[in-house]
Amino acid sequence: MLLRSPLGQARGLGSAKEGVQHWWMQRITAVALLPLSLWFVFSVATHQLVPHDAIVAWLHNPLVAAVLVFYFAVLFYHSALGVQVVVEDYVGGQFKKLATLMLFKLAHGLVAVIAIIAVLKVAFGGM
Amino acid sequence: MSAKDPAANRPLSPFMLGQYYRFQLSSALSFLHRITGVGLAIGSLGLAAWVLCAAMGPEQYAAYTGFAASPFGQFLLICWSWALFYHACNGVRHLVWDGGKAFERSQVDLGGWIVVLSSLALTAVLWLVVCFA
Numbered sequence: 001m002l003l004r005s006p007l008g009q010a011r012g013l014g015s016a017k018e019g020v021q022h023w024w025m026q027r028i029t030a031v032a033l034l035p036l037s038l039w040f041v042f043s044v045a046t047h048q049l050v051p052h053d054a055i056v057a058w059l060h061n062p063l064v065a066a067v068l069v070f071y072f073a074v075l076f077y078h079s080a081l082g083v084q085v086v087v088e089d090y091v092g093g094q095f096k097k098l099a100t101l102m103l104f105k106l107a108h109g110l111v112a113v114i115a116i117i118a119v120l121k122v123a124f125g126g127m
Numbered sequence: 128m129s130a131k132d133p134a135a136n137r138p139l140s141p142f143m144l145g146q147y148y149r150f151q152l153s154s155a156l157s158f159l160h161r162i163t164g165v166g167l168a169i170g171s172l173g174l175a176a177w178v179l180c181a182a183m184g185p186e187q188y189a190a191y192t193g194f195a196a197s198p199f200g201q202f203l204l205i206c207w208s209w210a211l212f213y214h215a216c217n218g219v220r221h222l223v224w225d226g227g228k229a230f231e232r233s234q235v236d237l238g239g240w241i242v243v244l245s246s247l248a249l250t251a252v253l254w255l256v257v258c259f260a
Contacts, residue, residue: 027225030218037215041208045256050192052185059181072174079168086165115175118182125182 022081029078036071056122065123069116076112080105152239160217163210170207208253213246 043064049055059065083104091097148154180191194200220238223229229238 027222030222034215034219037211041211041253042256045253046260050196052181052188055181055188068178075171075174079164079171082164083168086161111172111175115178118175118178121182122178 022084026078026081029074029081032074033071033078036067036074039067040071053127056125056127059119059122060127062123065119068119072112072115072119076108076115080108083108153235156217156239156242160214160221163214163217166210167207167214170203170210173203173207205250205254209246209250212249212253213242216242216246216249 047054047058049058059068084101087097087100087104091100177191177195180187195204220229220242223238229235
């Protein structure tokens with residue numbers, strides 16, 4: 001016999017309390033990515049960054065390096081959240097789903113770290 | 128359907144497509160939002176490769192920009208930029224819906240066409256800037 005109230009049962013069995021977090025972070029990062037993406041594509045389009053000297057000089061501007069690192073952090077976070085939903089929807093089977101989610105989460109983390117370290121290396125390196 | 132294990136033959140999400148589902152703008156744009164999202168996730172590898180090559184040195188960076196300037200590289204960049212603008216514009220449409228607005232049928236269709244046209248216009252503006260800046 002269950003002694004818990006219906007509300008208590010629902011609380012015990014209900015969501016892991018992370019669903020809203022995922023949804024909310026997806027929205028926050030989406031809003032941040034609107035100006036960041038516009039800034040990024042039009043900066044790259046207007047600066048002549050094809051010579052190596054040019055991109056080194058561009059990333060030596062601390063404001064550019066900072067915004068670019070922030071852009072990458074938000075971008076890869078948003079991407080990880082989105083890819084997670086796609087995997088959850090289309091990959092069947094508990095083990096396969098879990099393994100795919102882990103793989104993509106870790107890959108997003110790794111690529112984000114690579115991109116950010118690359119920006120910092122150029123930003124702090126010599127001209 | 129196998130009688131032994133019905134779960135094994137259970138259809139996955141877009142199984143209604145084609146056979147039973149009439150084409151409509153809303154669903155097409157919804158698929159496109161996911162497809163461009165996945166495409167942009169793959170494209171972000173190219174973004175990481177770009178700064179990585181810049182950090183590795185002039186030769187690696189020249190190899191990267193050489194590929195980017197090739198016809199196939201330019202094609203990928205144009206696709207990436209349109210995917211970005213489409214996903215951004217349709218993302219704004221989703222944010223409006225999140226605010227509980229523009230759910231009327233006519234508004235949904237109008238918003239969809241605005242997203243399609245503005246994503247194409249932004250892509251055109253970006254590449255005109257690239258060509259003439």
